[in-house]
Amino acid sequence: MDVRAIIAGIWEKAMRRSIAALALLVLAVPAGAKITPYPKSFHARNIATNGTTLYVRTGGNGPAVVLLHGFGDTGDMWAPLAAKLAKDHTVIVPDLRGMGLSAHPDAGYTKKNQALDIAGVMDALHVEKADLITHDIGNMVGYALASQFPARIAKWAVIDAPLPGIGNWNEILLTPMLWHFNFRGPDEERLVKGRERIYLDRFYNELSADRRKIDEATRNHYAALYARPHAMHDAFEQFGTFSQDAIDNKELLARGGKLPMPVLAIGADKSFGVQEAVVLRNVADNVQEGIVPNSGHWIMEENPEATMKLVVEFLGR
Secondary structure: OOHHHHHHHHHHHHHHHHHHHHHHHHHHOOOOOOOOOOOOOOEEEEEEEOOEEEEEEEEEOOOEEEEEOOOOOOHHHHHHHHHHHOOOOEEEEEOOOOOOOOOOOOOOOOHHHHHHHHHHHHHHOOOOOEEEEEEOHHHHHHHHHHHHOHHHEEEEEEEOOOOOOOOOHHHHHOOHHHHHHHOOOHHHHHHHOOOHHHHHHHHHHHOOOOHHHOOHHHHHHHHHHHOOOOHHHHHHHHHHOHHHHHHHHHHHHHHHOOEOOOEEEEEEOOOOOOHHHHHHOOOEOOEEEEEEOOOOOOHHHHOHHHHHHHHHHHHHO
């Protein structure tokens, strides 16, 4: 009996089984089970603006478009849309103040002030006028930007979040699911420190239509960014200024009136839905409606194709 031949045969069979199992595992991983990288044609830089520094991705050629993210994401969320728009737009994607890879200043988190951050980025890039696409907290910065500089925003696609002080804001504040608006402070930060993934899971799980659409790679990616020094503190500061944001928004509306540019109000069908347009009609005259089907709040993770289709068609009209 050739013992070496027997062992070789057993080893070969084991390897075949392992390779087959690995192939099945790879096939079982959902498509897009990681953060989509930006195209190699995009460049990232740090831009000094309004007393802080923002991490900004830029790419493409043509009319400018600015994309603003919200809480639980960073500018990384926009990579698939940025790649599409870069075919005929100059795409500008910052991380908001205190989030992602941008600097972490101690103050300045009112949305009226953060709008000045974005205006400064546009100035640094020699962009006089741009289309605007926003989600979540980005909506609030976007309104402050469009209302303070209406001549600089050509169109605005605003996605699935309210505006402080506008419409039924007081009713929204009473929604039990939005308890996180008032979750902040030294002890709260101690509770979350080292548990950023657990805290973010709450948002991905409860505010999605299908929590499986926000995969492990995506969750780990953002958890690592929000675990950076001072990052969660600054994320809490985004919510901590809502009371002042409400005052500012009412003053901006009273002083400047409704926005003149076309607005596409996009709601996810399992989240804000048609109410997004209801809210935006309080601050803009020309509001069109859009719905992302089969999606909760996390539109670029849950149904990116439908989201991108709505945005691309709106910008092309």
